[in-house]
Amino acid sequence: MSIKPARTRVAPSPTGHMHLATARVALYDYLLARKTGGQFILRIEDTDVSRTVPGAEQEIMDGLRWLELNYDEGPDVGGAFGPYRQTDRREIYHVHVNTLVDKGHAYPCFCTPARLEAVRQEQQKRKENPHYDGTCRLLSPDEAARRIASGEKYIIRFKMPREGTTIAKDHLRGEILTENKQLNDQVLLKSDGLPTYHLAAMVDDHEMGITHVLRGSEWLGTFPLHVNIVRAFGWEEPVWVHLSVFLKPSGKGKLSKRDSTLAMTDGYSVFIKDMNELGFTPEGVNNWIALMGWGVADEDVLSVDEMVDRFSIDGLTPSPAAINFQKLDHFNATHIRLFTTEDLAARIKPYFTREGLRVDDNVLLRIVPLLRERLVTLDDCLSFGSFFFKEDVSPNPEDLVAKGLDATQSAAIAQRAFEILSGQPAISHEQCEPPLRAYVEESGLNANQVFGILRVATTGQKVSPPLFESMEIIGREKCLARIKNAIELLKKM
RNA sequence: GCCCCCAUCGUCUAGUGGCCCAGGACGAAGCCCUCUCAAGGCUUAAACCGGGAUUCGAAUUCCCGUGGGGGCACCA
The missing domain is CATH 3.40.50.620 (HUPs)
Structure with missing residues (x-):
């Protein structure tokens, strides 16, 4: 039962930052237009000259492009029904x-x-x-x-x-x-x-x-x-x-700019321009806003194309919806896990370089599979993987002490591990895990203690991607040097 | 104050008179897996705002309350 092509429009005022609510209207407009084979249009409603903010129009266009909600007609793309700016x-x-x-x-x-x-x-x-x-x-x-x-x-x-x-x-x-x-x-x-x-x-x-x-x-x-x-x-x-309108997370009152200021400190925002910086993806944001005001019966993790397949204005709901940032996290993380290695690599690279890290693309490609299911936001790649791109790590000596043991004992374990690893021609996952596991067995220690020391020694942090895969990527020389350094640190305690 | 809209788990929602002692997702709790953190698997708690009416039968229709939201500009 195909319908007549719909012509839809999003018509924001360039009076401030582009808001979540504008993005959602645009999304639904886009879905309807694509679903019916019609057109989606951007029109700038700038008739209140005193409230027009310089740059706001550009921000709207950038925001729509970032969300990949490309309009068929608009101020900067033209069209047969222009001009598309009311002034x-x-x-x-x-x-x-x-x-x-x-x-x-x-x-x-x-x-x-x-x-x-x-x-x-x-x-x-x-x-x-x-x-x-x-x-x-x-x-x-x-x-x-x-x-x-x-x-x-x-x-x-x-x-x-x-x-x-x-x-x-x-x-x-x-x-x-x-x-x-x-x-x-x-x-x-x-x-x-x-x-x-x-x-x-x-x-x-x-x-x-x-x-x-x-x-x-x-x-x-x-x-x-x-x-x-x-x-x-x-x-x-x-x-x-x-x-429906978007309500504050508390459900009390409409979302306002004040809420965004508050949310930013927690790593969230209601402004589209902030989303990228905070590590959110267009896929995650679109999925999140789509489902606030639209009930999809079967599946809830959807690409925009999948939304187009399912979309109908009959499925829209009229009641107000409180926004829930935890759900944004969920959708973002879920979509990240769906990205190909190459795609995700390209997406997280800027977050490393933003921190001044020199990114080796081969290393980047290798760490992506390790990072993927650990990322909620793209910038989480920093806390999990910065050490891959650093020459040295500086572990906190106290973190090197294994649970239930003291510094001397921990140093001895590190020393033994160093010997085992240096006896290997290369540090690979396959070659290193068996002898180290054997050592855990015969020593009567538990894996947590031994691997924990090595984790902190080689990555500099208590939480990291899987140890052996990480060490393999760090490489033999660096791993041994870092373990050696850890032993020194432990001895000084 | 007046007008309008809305009303299912904490949140987003499915449900269009019998399929519903209400389904899914997020979040929460527990268990399993496990080198940390995740991911994954399994399980649990958690809702039809209240009252009337219609009907053999109502989350679903109608009315009245109540609660929430929006609006009452030479702003959008």
Whole structure:
């Protein structure tokens, strides 16, 4: 039962860092478009000039690319329905808002911000809902034209029907009924000549042929307004899908920037730009956000391509979802284990070089299988594998002392191990483990004690990838030198 | 204050009137494996917000509460 190709769009405002919620809308947009053979579009909603942040638009584009949610049309890739930046579309909005005025669905308003504020305060004092009092709605077209001609500043408001009920249909929630008297004569065109979201988004979605509007549920409040605008134009409505909001991990309240600052200190972030630095993968992040608001019946570890196969807007859930960073860890780690050796090597290399380590690519390729199932985030490669790229290690002498033994005993064990290993032509997993195991047997020690000393001696750390595989990669010379050094350290204790 | 939305284990969710004394995943606990740490395997605890109604039968439909969330700008 194939469906018509969907045209979807993600339409963020370049007002700050790209957020998890934006990424999720983009993901679902992308999935729907790919699933139906349609197009996924990026549109920049920059009509609030005062809030536009330099670089934010670039961050959005970088973020989408990092997530591998490549858009078919957008500011930097073009397309047949451009421009894709709203400040470049001023004239289009003017044309459309004029037709609305001509049709009697909108009107010029000359009220000053000061007067509006006074009205608002008066209404609040009387415990009424704050709303525009409709003064300019009563102006005759002639008078309005006269005042415009005389140079008076004005805006355009939507003429909301006063009677009746608006029925708006959300795909996940069904029909939402709102009494029109609850609705306000919202501003469509601001005094700076730029449209508000209400006008711009409706015009663009129509002009760009958007078939499905996926957006956050914070838009539910203005949803009736939006369908009224679309209907006033006489346009066909898209399928409206209002997604659930993301809540703080506690479940108390919507996610905010403050939470991100807090989370960063724990190695997490709600900003896409931070994800790479923190060692998260696009696969992990996509999988994580996909499943907050979408119930997939069978499998939950999915690539984006697998998501495309399974995706349907019918499976989306309307209830708010508390984000859970432990799940991000889980999905990230799970995807890392799925990467090929070459792929994972390429992905972790930057984390080593970032620390100033010189990475030997052959060594890198050999350690990846050892690291793979130990990594939760990519930067975990540092704590597990930095020593592979260091000339020397500097173990903490106390860590060299085996459990239940003292320094002298430990030194003796290290000495014996040194002799066994130096008797081998090469230090390989196959050659070293049997004689060392035999030594454990005959000495009456346990493997933990003997191998523990060697681990700290050769890797410099108490926790490491498997010992023999690690020693093999470190190499005979370095291993022996490091053990020798450990013996010295133990003797000095 | 007014309007709107939502409501299944701690969290994300499956469930569209009988298949559910509610399934999966994360997390937690325990066991196995084991050279550390992981990974893996097995097991356990853990939920239908409350009350009415409809029905032979309700997690699933309806109503009322309650709780949570969002919105009430010349911001998006």
